[in-house]
Amino acid sequence: KNEVEQSPQNLTAQEGEFITINCSYSVGISALHWLQQHPGGGIVSLFMLSSGKKKHGRLIATINIQEKHSSLHITASHPRDSAVYICAAEGMGGSEKLVFGKGTKLTVNP
Amino acid sequence: DVKVTQSSRYLVKRTGEKVFLECVQDMDHENMFWYRQDPGLGLRLIYFSYDVKMKEKGDIPEGYSVSREKKERFSLILESASTNQTSMYLCASSLAGVGDGYTFGSGTRLTVV
Numbered sequence: 001k002n003e004v005e006q007s008p009q010n011l012t013a014q015e016g017e018f019i020t021i022n023c024s025y026s027v028g029i030s031a032l033h034w035l036q037q038h039p040g041g042g043i044v045s046l047f048m049l050s051s052g053k054k055k056h057g058r059l060i061a062t063i064n065i066q067e068k069h070s071s072l073h074i075t076a077s078h079p080r081d082s083a084v085y086i087c088a089a090e091g092m093g094g095s096e097k098l099v100f101g102k103g104t105k106l107t108v109n110p
Numbered sequence: 111d112v113k114v115t116q117s118s119r120y121l122v123k124r125t126g127e128k129v130f131l132e133c134v135q136d137m138d139h140e141n142m143f144w145y146r147q148d149p150g151l152g153l154r155l156i157y158f159s160y161d162v163k164m165k166e167k168g169d170i171p172e173g174y175s176v177s178r179e180k181k182e183r184f185s186l187i188l189e190s191a192s193t194n195q196t197s198m199y200l201c202a203s204s205l206a207g208v209g210d211g212y213t214f215g216s217g218t219r220l221t222v223v
Contacts, residue, residue: 033212042216043200086153096141096160096207097168102152 004089006101013108019074021104023087024067030091032070033098034061037084046072046085077108113137116201116215123222129188131218133201139213140206142184144168144176147198147217159184160206191222 003026013019023032034047047054047061049070054061058077063070074081084105088098117132133142143158145168155168157176165176173195177185184203188195201215 035214043202043214045212045214048212088153090212096204097143097155097158098153098212100153102150 004087004099004101006087006104008104009102010105011107013077013106015078015108015110017077017108019077019081019106019108021072021085021087021106023070023072023101025070025089025092025099026068027092028065028068029089031089032061032063033088033090034070034072035086035088037086037103039083043086074106079108079110082107114201114203114213114215116199116218118218119216121218121220123188123191123220125192125222127188127191127222129191129220129222131186131188131199131201131220133184133186133203133215134182135184135203135213136182137203137213138181139203140181141204142178143202143204144174144184144186145200145202146170147200153200156186191220193222196220196222 005024007022031048031050035043036046037043049061049063058075060073084103086103087101090098092099114135123129144156145153147153154170156170156174157168159165159178162181175187199218204212
C-alpha cells in the first residue's frame with residue numbers, strides 16, 4: 001500500500017529552537033515534496049527533492065532514498081514559521097499523483 | 111508570478127444545490143488536480159486530469175464530477191451538494207512527467223447548510 005507517514009503530528013517550540021519534522025514512505029518514489037500551509041491559507045510548495053539536500057533560507061530538506069525517509073529542518077525558528085507542514089510523495093507505483101502525509105502542525109511561541 | 115487561481119475563497123451553499131468550483135492556471139501545465147482537505151484526514155484526491163477533456167477518478171470521486179474543456183481551466187462540480195461535502199477544496203497543477211512545478215491554489219472553503 002502506498003503510504004506516507006509524518007511525525008510528529010503536533011509540535012510546539014520556543015522561538016529560536018531548531019525544529020525537525022520527519023516523513024517516511026512505504027515504496028520507492030520519484031520525488032518528495034514539502035509544503036507549507038498557514039492558518040486559513042492556501043498551500044505553498046517549499047521543496048521538491050529527489051536526492052540529497054536542499055536549503056532555502058532557514059529551511060533545509062533532506063532525503064535518504066535507501067531508507068525512504070525525508071526530514072524538514074527549520075533553524076532559528078520564528079513565530080511566523082507557525083503553520084502546517086505537509087510532505088507528499090510523487091511517483092508511488094509509477095503515478096504522477098501526490099500521496100500526502102497528514103501534516104505536522106507547528107506552533108512557535110515568542 | 112505564475113498562479114493557480116480558485117474562483118471563490120469562501121462559499122456557502124444549500125443542500126441539494128449544484129455547485130461549481132473553478133480553477134484556472136496560467137502556467138500551461140498539463141496536469142490539474144482537485145483535492146479536499148479535512149481535519150485528521152489530510153489531503154485526498156477527488157479527480158485529476160492529464161489533458162484537455164481527459165479525467166480520471168481519484169480516491170474519493172463519489173458525489174463529484176469534473177470538466178476540463180480548456181487546458182487552463184479545471185472545474186469541480188457537486189451535482190447535489192450535501193452537508194458531508196463541507197470542506198476545504200484545493201486545486202493544483204503540475205507539468206507532465208516531472209516532479210517540479212507543482213503549484214497549489216489558495217483553496218475554497220465550502221460550507222453546505
